[in-house]
Amino acid sequence: MTVAKTSVLVLDCAEPESLALFYADLLGAEVRPGEGPDTVEVVGGAGVHLAVHRDHGYAPPSWPRPEDSQQAHLRILVAPADLDEAEREAVSLGARPLSPATGEGPRDARLFSDPAGHSFTLAAGRDPR
Secondary structure (H helix, E strand, O other), X not given: OOOOOEEEEEEEEOOHHHXXXXXXXXXXXXXXXXXXXXXXXXXXXXXXXXXXXXXXXXXOOOOOOOOOOOOEEEEEEEOHHHHHHHHHHHHHXXXXXXXXXXXXXXXXXXXXXXXXXOEEEEEEOOOOO
């Protein structure tokens, strides 16, 4: 069984509200509060779903130099009840957990490396169905 998923591209920056407004205007979308005080979402028709997250240590891209080169990461949202199954699915496809299970109780976000080494997060979110 393949677990229903949706993906959200998260852009790190120093001022998420103003960057979210830029993308909302550019993409004909709307801005709405995200999950947590430092995240704003940009959502619209035709599958637009971005999030802009405040990074207090943000530095603009230094491409092609490797310092500060990661400016975005993939966050894949699944229904909270499907998170364990989505984790098993990702690992079976070649993902490698980057954050070991710690403590007791459920974890609502899990960090992985894809087969090529790029990081992504499986996270409990709104039911994508």
